[in-house]
Amino acid sequence: MNAHFTLDLAADVRELLAYPFMVNALQAAGIAAVMAAVTGWFMVLRRETFAGHTLSMMSFPGAAAAALAGLPLAAGYFAFCAGGALVVAGTGVAGTGSRPASGRGAEAQRAAAIGTVGAGALAIGFVLLSVYGGVLENLESLLFGSIFGVTRGEVLTLAIVAVCTLACLAVLGRPLLFASVDGMLAGASGVPVGAVSTAFLVLLGLAVAATAQITGILLVFALLVAPAAIARELTPRIALGLTLSVVFGLTVAWLGLALSYFTNYSAGFFTTSAAVALFALARAARRLGVVR
Amino acid sequence: MAVELRDASVRLGGRSVWSEVDLVVGEGEFVAVLGPNGAGKSTLLGVLLGLLALERGSVSVLGGGAGAHNDRIGYLPQRRVFDASTRVRGVDVVRLGLDGRRWGVPLPGAERFSARARSERARVAEAIERVGASGYARRPIGECSGGEQQRLLIAQALVRRPRMLLLDEPLDGLDLPNQASVAGLVQEICRTQGVTVLLVAHDVNPLLPYLDRVLYLAGGRAAMGTPAEVVTSETLSDLYGSAIEVLRTSDGRVVVVGQPEAPHHHGPRHELRGRGPGQVLG
């Protein structure tokens, strides 16, 4: 790969787009970023960041189970992330033993439950892995993705999943927002809060599964949490927040790819660094009163 | 009749909360619901909204069964405080009161094409204006003070132009000036729009100037009438089944002495309230 970073941005972009593998990577990253940005915005609003991270870890046993069963990896990813979402949703519904049913105590208990589910799923994944006899060579791509190897077919699948997920989110839109901001009143006003919450978690799981196949398990979380966090620092408005989240998601994803192409370091590193830097800037802007 | 309960009894967690309750609330009345902790005041609102079923008796709300006309009722649940990190604007919270139940999303720029969208935006602005919250409605609601949040929540309850308001301890946690102004606001809405109001409170004093009638729940029973009729030593002693004394101070305030507290699970905000030996009514 003869990568040469000139200061002529137009020429650089043209060089990037000259290679089909690069175009595929940009498309895949872009679609994943948009889907993650929108889903992540709701995730951050609902304070379900930990759940989102746990769901992304579910891809690991999913991949191991699929390999063991001889099924395509994607099936494993989707099945385990969606199934995991249902289990996590269940922890919200189940009672909390000797502790009260709401407030900080219940939140912490729920976190313990989610942590247990996550660790348990990883342990199962590891066991399946040993039984399968070691996909350890692919561990790196499992964890960090292989975005430069994306095929047209994978881009298409990703696009379909993204469209479906976003469509479902659009339908859930207002009741989901209502339930997230004001669960008590929403329930009293007739919103099926439990069903809406479960539906969201499943959508989150599907988005995570689709994205993880491209960016790897560990970095899905970056696209999920960072753009949304940056947007929320800059504005409390809903439509504007979602838009900004998408903009920042695309920015860090494509920036990461471009920098990776020109410097040979991994895209994930550049994406996460850009995301963290932008967040720090946004937080500083808010603290200094530059934005409300 | 806005509300009618006949021989109503309700049970929660295996224990009878109140029973054989008969009450009638006329349209446009301002009624305070009083009583000690655990007496079942919030339970009453739950029954009227159809969220809780009666064990015995009948209930009629706005001419239909409980829960049949909830879209014409503005409800303010108890103890809602948005913590400081809630990054949603007050105006959006009020908006959710209007359309939060509708599936789908509002299209950006819909106001330009749809008269309905325009009228909805106007309604939200009108409700916010009504409660005097226009100055801070565009701030994140988590950054607003307790009184400001309460006004925005009342706007949220008002935005559907309800025929009835069910407010569960809206004055809880507000300082005295704010209590008076919120109570005054509620009464103004009641009078000018003919909205029936049931307001659960701990202390009748901020409400005395505005009330029509009082519903006092205690000892599993209810007494209803004007404050002068209900908040007396005789009536309350009869309700509680023990000696209660009602004192009237020289400036018109009412103090109730001697009431036992029902065992009650205290929520976080209640734990912040101080309690003295001779508790002011509530």
Next chain:
Amino acid sequence: MVFEAFFANALLAGSCIAIASGLLGWFVVLRGQVFAGDALSHVAFTGALAAAAVGLGLRAGLFAATVLVALVIAALGARSRADDVSIGIVFVWVLGLGVFFLDRFNSSGGGSSATIAARTLFGSLFGLTAGEARLAALIAAGTALALLAVGRPLLFTSIDAPLAAASGAPVRALGFAFLILLGIVAAEATQAVGALLLLGLLAAPAGAAHRLTANPYRGMALAAGIALLAMWGGLALSYWVAALAPGAAVILVAAGIYALTMVV
């Protein structure tokens, strides 16, 4: 049970780590810092890679990284509880660094990154030498004792920070100290059960204990006890079923116990 050397080592290190994790975990759940604990365990992974890339021993990298990030998280939470998003961003940053060091490690030809990754991610309880086991036991035991020493004030500040501060308890300092202890145990336990699974040792026994009792001191003891039970059960299972790695077995037993408390 045949007390072969490798098993004895695993038992020694594992038991001490289990007790420390159980005790710490009980506070972690109480203080609502489960996500922070998860973040710290993943940090250990990055720390190990960084150390391998730079050429230090694995251990040094682990401890340095986790304690450093523990301080960062504690500082973030100084004014109010560090919210999920802040921890999430720290998490993202640490993962990015991990990727960077993985690159450096690969390009510097330092050997199979897969082995290092596997070892840090999944632990190697049965691969400990006697010296490593003794060191692990010492560190874990030391942390457990330190925690017990500050136990009561820590409990006070965790349940009612404003009141504790008003009566003179050093709320901030205790918060920092707690996260540092957590970081140390995270780094240590990573070698036992691995970075990915550590959360299970912190969350499951403590979660189960919180479900079973509201009495704090009984809860602490229960959490430690359940963690110990999970450790012994897991080691025994793994000993008899060769295909089952010890770390995974321990977590599965712990999760199973937690699941039981959901039914009870």
